[in-house]
Amino acid sequence: MEKVKQKDLILYSGLIILGLAAPYLFSAFKVQLTYLCVLIVLAMTWNLQGGEMGYNTFGNILFYGLGMYLTASVQVGMFFPLAEWTESGGEKTFVHTTAQYFQGIGVGLLVAAIIPTIIAGAIGYAILGLRGHYFAICTLGLGIAAGEIAGGIEIIGAGQGFTTPPFPAEIVDAEARGKFFYFLSFALLIGTFIFVKYIYGSRFRLILNAIRDNEDKAEAMGIQTMKYKIVGWMCSAFFCGLAGGIMGGLIGYIDSTDVAFDGREMGVFMVLMAILGGKGTLWGPVIGATLFHFFKEGLWTLILGWQYVALGVLIVVIVVYFPEGLMGWLREKYPERFGEVIDEKDRKAQVELK
């Protein structure tokens, strides 16, 4: 037992050192690394619903987009009139000072974490009462409706988009912007990982699993399933909102349907990454997101123009032939590594049954 813990310690400290050193080692890929952190966060939080709770949501993109708009709006609105900013394309007429920029993004991220969480709690009772595919379609509609509605609201830029405040020009170091957003997202990643790992060791996870396996029975056992479902969704909303806020600052431009409520990309990516890695596992989404990101960045440029076709085919192939994911496959192959004891007789009997 002692040995395993030591192994874990080495693994985690190694990963943290790697994460801290990454922007210096691969300084040309800082933006990609930031993306990777955000993708892992999204996949891990999706896994709380889709993997642990059995509620396959397409709606976490709602919190991501909300977080993005909220951060940018607060960051601008704290110091300048928001309507004039979005109308004039922003950065030309008003300039944030360095202090204003960081104050703004700090408060903005705080708001971006809190408000989506509250919204998740508020709509949770209505939405999470749906089961199975009704839930999936409902959340799909929720994400797209949010995008369409945001695209019609004038004060946040409507169809022409919202330019987020540019990084303060007084900081001359050209690397600073990339490093700032990378470390922000890396901190978010560590926070998310610690939180999810804590959940994995707690009773909360067992309740979520009970909901996944048989919700009616869980209810009959005296678990107030609705309460736990809503809390689970609020946890996801918290981290998704933060991830969205960071992404908005990094991209520098918010479009309602292509960047913020981007159901076609991010909304599908987070599902795909979690399934690719293996849903219902701690490391699955991390590995899935990393693999997916490398695949995407490596192949996207080779098959320019065909990337969405490749993405669609990838979805079909993964979902149809590989629904258990990488971790599920490993588990099937080396069950003893996962602490599962196999009854040889039982296994033989099952093989015969097949």
Next chain:
Amino acid sequence: MDFLIFKAPMLMVQASLDGILLGILFALIAYGMALQWGVMNIINIAQGDLVILGGYIAYTIYLWGIHPAWGVIISPIIMFFVGWGLYKLVINKVVDRDLFISILATFGIAIVFQQLMNFIFGADVVVAQSEYGTTMLFDNSVTLPNSKIFSAFISVLYAVALVIYMRKSKLGRAIRATAQNARAAKILGVDTEKVYAATFGINAALCGIAGALISITLTLHPYVGLPYTVRSFMIVIVAGLGNLPAVAVSGMGLGLFEEFADYILGTEFRIGAVFLLLVLILVYRRFKLSRKREYLK
């Protein structure tokens, strides 16, 4: 938001007629969705993209100089084989599995279709000119394109033909038997695999008809498929599976809702209103069902 519609009663007549004619078209797509949902237990997210593909087929023959109305005959024939091929390639592997698998798999198919259509037909908004002219009603205050009347007429015609086919023909009976109990149908000698493929093909053909009609009444664009999927999904959950009159009525209701939302909220919120309505309907349904459950307790 200027609520012009409440000041001018003629606009209401206009919106109602537009909505009803449009709704009949939606009902046709929804009928296809109800068919595959009832028979194969599959929710097809690519439904709308099949519609758009059917529309592009009609648009292509229009570009060749043939009148686009012939699309309502040519497009379903081609789309039937597209649907059949799609079934053999992907859908047959997800039929017996979790519904979410079919949702995600068809989502992937939808993305592939969108992008391929974008490559082949370009990203411009296109429309096939039918040159049917317009009918003026009530002292020229209500304009009704004849193409819309034509499309509603054709939709009804095909729907009635399909209902008769399902009642009378051997394949129709096999499809209905499979919908009731696939296992029993199999035991009694129905080739369910073939029935599934045919069902998916018929669904795609219905989408082809609807698409061809959309190409002359509305506009086509590679990425507007998803709203059609959501509309048909909505109609099916309101109407229930296998209840054709209810499908027609709720289709028209949806058409009316959309036209009025268009006038009252503005065109930029039209699609948003459709998706919001979906969420509201599902939430309403959830509360209704949960009351029923409490009653049973």
